[in-house]
Amino acid sequence: MTLTEPVAAAAPLLDGPALWPAQAHLPTVLGRQVVIARGEGSYVMTTDGRRLFDGTAGLWHANVGHAHPVLAEAARRQMLTLETYHIFARFVNDQALALGERLAAIAPIARPKVILNSGGSDAIDVACKLARRHWQLAGRPDKTIILSREFSYHGLHAYGTSIAGLDMNREGYGTDSLVPETARVPLHDADQVAKVIAEHGAERIAAIVTEPIQGTGGVNPPHDGYLTELQELCRQHDILFVLDEVITGFGRTGQMFAAQRYGLDPDLITFAKGVTSGYAPLGGVLVAPRVWEAFYRDSPDTPVFRHGATYAGHATACAVALAHLDLLEAERLVPRVAELEGRLRTELDALAARQPGVAEVRVAGFLGGVALVDEIAATDVADDLIELGFVSRPLRGNTLQLSPPFITTDAELAAFVAAVDQAVSARLARG
The missing domain is CATH 3.90.1150.10 (Aspartate Aminotransferase, domain 1)
Known part of the structure; x- marks a missing residue:
C-alpha cells in the first residue's frame, strides 16, 4: 500500500448510530x-x-454508586439558584470559592492553591504547562522536558497523548510526541530513571508525571519505596514531582489521596473522577507554594498564568463536589x-x-x-x-x-x- 492509498479502501463502510464511540475499534x-x-x-x-x-x-x-439522591438534589438546587458563572479575572462564583477552600483543607500539599477545570485530561494539560512555565519564570528556560512512566495513562488531550506510556495512544499522529520534549522512564526501576535523567540532563527536565497506582496500564501498584525514590530524584535534580491522582484521589486507596498512603509531598496533584463520583464533569490541579508563589506577588511585573476554560469552576459541578465530599464523610x-x-x-x-x-x-x-x-x-x-x-x-x-x-x-x-x-x-x- 502506498501512502496515497486510503486505509482499508476495499472494505465496506459500516453503518451505525451517529455517535462515534470513544476508544473503539x-x-x-x-x-x-x-x-x-x-x-x-x-x-x-x-x-x-x-x-x-x-x-x-x-x-x-x-x-x-449511581443515581444517589443527595447528589442529584445538590445539582438541582444549585441549577435553580445559579447554574454557573465563569471564574475569569475579577469574577468568581461562590461554589467554586467554597470548593477551593474545602480541597485545600484536605489536600496532602501544605498551603495549596486550587486550579479547577472540567476533567482529568484538562488537569494534565494544565499541570504540564504550569511545570514548564514555572521554570521559565525561574530563569531556567532549558527545563522543558516532561518525563512519564511506561504503561502510564494521562488522558488524551495533546499533553496527555504526548506523555502516554501506552504507545497505542501516542502513535499515528506523524510524530513521536504531539507536544515536543517528552520521554518515558521504566515502570518500577528508580536506578533506570536516574539514568534517563542523566541521558537527557537534569538541567533540561521540567517535571516527572506519574500515577501513584497505574490504572489503564494494567493496575500496577508501585513497588515498595519506588515512589519515594522517584520523589527523591526529583528533589535531588530540581525537577517538579507531579502526581496524577485522577483515579486514586478521593478515597480509592483507603485514604483521601494516594500521596497520603505513600507518604509523598508532590509539587502538583491532578484530580478529577472521584471529586464528584462522576456526577458532574470536574477536575483540577493542587499546586504547592513553590509553584504558585511567583504568580501571587504584589507587583505590576507579576506574570499571568494563562489557564482557564468556560466551564472551569462550574458552579453546579462544584456544588455536587461539595455534597459528595460531605457524603464520603457521613457514610x-x-x-x-x-x-x-x-x-x-x-x-x-x-x-x-x-x-x-x-x-x-x-x-x-x-x-x-x-x-x-x-x-x-x-x-x-x-x-x-x-x-x-x-x-x-x-x-x-x-x-x-x-x-x-x-x-x-x-x-x-x-x-x-x-x-x-x-x-x-x-x-x-x-x-
Missing part, C-alpha cells in the same frame, strides 16, 4: 453496543432489560475502602491459587487487576462477564479491571470474583 463494537439507560447503587440497567453489577465504577469514578466510605481492599486481596489471592487461567493478581486500595494467561483474551472474558451480569474492562497486559463502587458489599465482591472464575474456566474448557 468500530468493526468489533458496532452492532454489539451495551446501551445503559439507568443506574441504581452499584448496578446499571440496559435498554434491553439487563441488570449489571458495575465492577469498574464506570471509568473508575462512580465511587458512591464513612473512605474507611470502608480500606476494609474492601483486604477483602479484595483475599478473594483475588484465592482466585489465583485455584484458577490456572490466572497468571497474576494485583491489588492496591480498592483497585484490582487480574492478569490472564496468554491462551485466554481478557477482551473475551470481559464480554462473557456481561452475559453473567457483571461489568469489567480489559486493560493492558491482558488484564481485567476490578474497581467497584465504595458501597459494594462483601457478598457482591465475592460474587464478582466468582463470576471472573466462572468465565475464565469456561474459556479454558473451550481450549
Whole structure:
C-alpha cells in the first residue's frame, strides 16, 4: 500500500448510530453496543432489560454508586439558584470559592492553591504547562522536558497523548510526541530513571508525571519505596514531582489521596473522577507554594498564568463536589475502602491459587487487576462477564479491571470474583 492509498479502501463502510464511540475499534463494537439507560447503587440497567453489577465504577469514578439522591438534589438546587458563572479575572462564583477552600483543607500539599477545570485530561494539560512555565519564570528556560512512566495513562488531550506510556495512544499522529520534549522512564526501576535523567540532563527536565497506582496500564501498584525514590530524584535534580491522582484521589486507596498512603509531598496533584463520583464533569490541579508563589506577588511585573476554560469552576459541578465530599464523610466510605481492599486481596489471592487461567493478581486500595494467561483474551472474558451480569474492562497486559463502587458489599465482591472464575474456566474448557 502506498501512502496515497486510503486505509482499508476495499472494505465496506459500516453503518451505525451517529455517535462515534470513544476508544473503539468500530468493526468489533458496532452492532454489539451495551446501551445503559439507568443506574441504581452499584448496578446499571440496559435498554434491553439487563441488570449489571458495575465492577469498574464506570471509568473508575462512580465511587458512591449511581443515581444517589443527595447528589442529584445538590445539582438541582444549585441549577435553580445559579447554574454557573465563569471564574475569569475579577469574577468568581461562590461554589467554586467554597470548593477551593474545602480541597485545600484536605489536600496532602501544605498551603495549596486550587486550579479547577472540567476533567482529568484538562488537569494534565494544565499541570504540564504550569511545570514548564514555572521554570521559565525561574530563569531556567532549558527545563522543558516532561518525563512519564511506561504503561502510564494521562488522558488524551495533546499533553496527555504526548506523555502516554501506552504507545497505542501516542502513535499515528506523524510524530513521536504531539507536544515536543517528552520521554518515558521504566515502570518500577528508580536506578533506570536516574539514568534517563542523566541521558537527557537534569538541567533540561521540567517535571516527572506519574500515577501513584497505574490504572489503564494494567493496575500496577508501585513497588515498595519506588515512589519515594522517584520523589527523591526529583528533589535531588530540581525537577517538579507531579502526581496524577485522577483515579486514586478521593478515597480509592483507603485514604483521601494516594500521596497520603505513600507518604509523598508532590509539587502538583491532578484530580478529577472521584471529586464528584462522576456526577458532574470536574477536575483540577493542587499546586504547592513553590509553584504558585511567583504568580501571587504584589507587583505590576507579576506574570499571568494563562489557564482557564468556560466551564472551569462550574458552579453546579462544584456544588455536587461539595455534597459528595460531605457524603464520603457521613457514610464513612473512605474507611470502608480500606476494609474492601483486604477483602479484595483475599478473594483475588484465592482466585489465583485455584484458577490456572490466572497468571497474576494485583491489588492496591480498592483497585484490582487480574492478569490472564496468554491462551485466554481478557477482551473475551470481559464480554462473557456481561452475559453473567457483571461489568469489567480489559486493560493492558491482558488484564481485567476490578474497581467497584465504595458501597459494594462483601457478598457482591465475592460474587464478582466468582463470576471472573466462572468465565475464565469456561474459556479454558473451550481450549
